[in-house]
Amino acid sequence: MKLLGPALTILLVGQLAGPVRADEPKPAGPGVAEDYALHCSACHTAKGGGTPGLVPSLRELAPLLALPGGREYLVRVPGVAQAPLSPDRIARLLNWVLAQYSGLAVEPLYSAEEVEVLRRSPLRDPVGFRAALVAASGIPSTAH
Secondary structure (H helix, E strand, C coil), X not given: CCCHHHHHXXXXXXXXXXXXXXXXXXXXXXXXXXXXXXXCHHHHCCCCCCECCCECCCCXXXXXXXXXXXXXXXXXXXXXXXXXXXXXXXHHHHHHHHHHHHCCCCCCCCCHHHXXXXXXXXXXCHHHHHHHHHHHHCCCHHHC
């Protein structure tokens, strides 16, 4: 009988803590959302919407990513190429942004090796480079 009180207490505390679901999706890695908040959200906003006319939205990257040079562009923009993050963290962040905000499952995923090579050549004129990509594609610029 003396064990009944402590046993009930443990049972009650366990119930109050709530269930742990094994089927919940795992995060893309430690700190990915925090990296976005610290290094991307000031310009692209917390929800990835950007600022019309100033900062591109991260919600509509599929057309840009499909263009020749579009994949490289995303790594070479100064905010990515010069971010104070390791190539591995940038790769995880890019893959997370594409899934989180554009709903894209990129194949192949960005890798640390790819990021390390591409970030050595940051774009001096990312706006001009993006405009040239879009113009060369023949797709109306409103799609980007």
